[in-house]
Amino acid sequence: MDRRLFLRSSSVSIGSALTLPTLLNGCSSENPKAAPVETSTDLSTWEGVRAQFPLDHSMIQMAQMLLASHPKPVADAIARQRQAFDASPATYWEEHFLTAEGIVAQAAAKYMGVDPGEVALTDSTTMGTAILFNGMKLKPGDEILSTTHDHYVTDKSIDFVCEKTGATNRRIEEYADPRTVTVEEVTSNIAKAISDKTRVVMVTWVQSCTGVKLPIRDISKVIQEANAARPKEKRIYFAVDGVHGFGNQDEDISGLGCDYFSAGTHKWIFGPRGTGILFARKDAWDFIRPTIPQFSDYPYLDWMGMAPDREPTFHELMSPGGFHAFDHRWSLDAAFEFQMSMGRDRVHQRTTELNTRLKKGMQDINGVDLLTPVDPALSAGINCFIARDLDATETVKRFHDAGIIASSSPYRISYARLTPCVINTEAEVDTSLQILERMVATI
Numbered sequence: 001m002d003r004r005l006f007l008r009s010s011s012v013s014i015g016s017a018l019t020l021p022t023l024l025n026g027c028s029s030e031n032p033k034a035a036p037v038e039t040s041t042d043l044s045t046w047e048g049v050r051a052q053f054p055l056d057h058s059m060i061q062m063a064q065m066l067l068a069s070h071p072k073p074v075a076d077a078i079a080r081q082r083q084a085f086d087a088s089p090a091t092y093w094e095e096h097f098l099t100a101e102g103i104v105a106q107a108a109a110k111y112m113g114v115d116p117g118e119v120a121l122t123d124s125t126t127m128g129t130a131i132l133f134n135g136m137k138l139k140p141g142d143e144i145l146s147t148t149h150d151h152y153v154t155d156k157s158i159d160f161v162c163e164k165t166g167a168t169n170r171r172i173e174e175y176a177d178p179r180t181v182t183v184e185e186v187t188s189n190i191a192k193a194i195s196d197k198t199r200v201v202m203v204t205w206v207q208s209c210t211g212v213k214l215p216i217r218d219i220s221k222v223i224q225e226a227n228a229a230r231p232k233e234k235r236i237y238f239a240v241d242g243v244h245g246f247g248n249q250d251e252d253i254s255g256l257g258c259d260y261f262s263a264g265t266h267k268w269i270f271g272p273r274g275t276g277i278l279f280a281r282k283d284a285w286d287f288i289r290p291t292i293p294q295f296s297d298y299p300y301l302d303w304m305g306m307a308p309d310r311e312p313t314f315h316e317l318m319s320p321g322g323f324h325a326f327d328h329r330w331s332l333d334a335a336f337e338f339q340m341s342m343g344r345d346r347v348h349q350r351t352t353e354l355n356t357r358l359k360k361g362m363q364d365i366n367g368v369d370l371l372t373p374v375d376p377a378l379s380a381g382i383n384c385f386i387a388r389d390l391d392a393t394e395t396v397k398r399f400h401d402a403g404i405i406a407s408s409s410p411y412r413i414s415y416a417r418l419t420p421c422v423i424n425t426e427a428e429v430d431t432s433l434q435i436l437e438r439m440v441a442t443i
């Protein structure tokens with residue numbers, strides 16, 4: 001029987017969606033509830049970009065790395081989706097659930113310079129990293145090599161998969177001191193640590209504990225060289241927590257040379273809160289099993305005994321299913337369009353300018369110990385520092401009392417952080433430096 005006829009007559013409640021042209025072959029190119037960034041939106045100046053965010057400017061916002069404010073095009077997309085869902089949730093969902101996520105994956109893939117099938121949609125970096133490790137086909141004797149500078153969610157995701165599979169984890173110091181880190185130091189420490197047992201290398205692109213940006217391309221070369229001497233079944237896979245470089249670096253993710261890349265899109269990308277992506281290069285898909293069933297398209301048809309005549313994509317197998325906050329998830333394409341309208345290169349350049357200005361200013365203040373390298377090749381938008389002998393919490397509190405939202409790094413050793421992004425101004429950077437200078441002068 002024709003698949004469409006079968007499905008129409010089946011009791012499975014995806015009937016009305018089947019009239020969509022893309023049921024078996026992917027997605028349509030139009031999102032009926034999405035609108036392009038309005039032409040009246042002036043993103044050619046940084047004042048114009050800043051005006052898109054409903055931020056409280058009575059405080060200087062220097063902690064958007066934690067969670068984004070929604071810029072107008074994203075807020076508008078969410079409002080449109082929400083209105084449509086609220087008007088008739090079941091109808092709207094049925095009409096769009098087979099296509100909406102494909103549209104988001106296409107926008108993400110365009111921004112990332114990858115194939116849409118390589119992009120799974122997640123709720124956060126945490127979810128992406130967790131389902132990545134949980135799905136790895138590891139066995140006793142295999143080793144995951146990671147670093148002492150990875151985030152809590154990376155460490156725990158690795159712990160869980162090791163407990164489950166009998167694999168082991170070795171955490172190495174890829175550099176001794178963030179202030180003096182070099183590319184050579186990182187790559188040679190990783191090269192030395194790779195053993196016969198290593199099956200996965202995991203690192204964090206821009207580290208939220210030190211602000212160091214690791215040289216992902218160079219690390220990838222080390223892994224490629226190691227792989228050249230190995231049989232295919234012993235191949236080392238390279239995974240990256242990319243969240244703090246994603247949305248401020250001018251990089252195609254395909255060009256970084258990693259196999260897997262997990263990132264929330266609710267930080268530097270300015271996407272809806274509760275969204276993220278997990279990328280996997282096509283030739284690394286078969287090392288990962290899904291954890292959470294996808295809710296639509298290929299896996300569902302497969303479950304009904306009607307798998308399309310092609311291999312499923314990573315997007316289809318690995319985007320966790322279930323009913324989500326769809327008004328947010330289906331609006332993520334607006335954030336990627338917003339990023340592309342600003343220009344990935346311009347965003348990178350502006351982030352570098354503001355952060356270099358801040359770090360150079362910190363270097364000139366007696367009593368401030370800057371941990372993050374000034375060199376943009378080894379840093380991005382996170383700047384960690386110690387204000388004389390004040391602890392991080394107290395430093396952040398004093399900044400807050402002076403009208404600046406800073407943050408402290410949630411690690412065993414915590415540092416104060418200022419993390420300017422494209423919504424900030426030179427004047428805000430300079431005011432932050434003045435406050436810091438006054439702070440250390442009174443300690």
Ligand SMILES: Cc1ncc(COP(=O)(O)O)c(C=O)c1O
Pocket residue numbers: 065066123124125126127151153204206207208241243244263264265276
């Ligand atoms: C390096 C790093 N990875 C992962 C996370 C968790 O991100 P998410 O909130 O997207 O799960 C954070 C939090 O800021 C982080 O700093």
